[in-house]
Amino acid sequence: MKYLEYKGYTGSIEYSPEDNLLYGKVLGIRGLISYEGETGKLLEDDFREAVNNYLADCKEAGKTPEKPFKGSFNVRIPASLHQKAALLAMESKTSLNNFVAEAIRSRVTKEPA
Structure with missing residues (x-):
């Protein structure tokens, strides 16, 4: 999935x-910030x-x-x-x-099969 930044x-x-409409919300916060647009450009504009x-x-x-985040x-x-994780970390x-953090980094950067 692609995201807006x-x-x-x-x-x-x-x-x-x-609705034939693009929409979204800001991720990673408790508050709701939503936006919409009929085209990608309008969606990006409304997001900003x-x-x-x-x-x-x-x-x-x-x-x-x-x-x-x-x-x-x-x-x-x-x-x-x-x-098990704590013992492996100690070892x-x-x-x-x-x-x-390394386990997550390894999974996140892993190339898809």
Whole structure:
């Protein structure tokens, strides 16, 4: 899937055949920032306008805008998997955080089969 990028925000690209419309939302934040357009260009324009409006609204309200994908998140896994990962990390003389980051990096950068 391709995404839209603007000012550090990432937006999805969806299509509604019923409405013959492209639409999306900003990803990685709790708030809802949505946009739409009849063409790719109009979708991109509305995405940028939505992000700009969100940032302006936050500034006007004196609030700090949410930052997507801050680099930390909670992961819930079975205790047995946690144990195996922690022990492998110790054997590799690295932290569990670095071990998990490397596992994710390996999966994310892996070429599709």
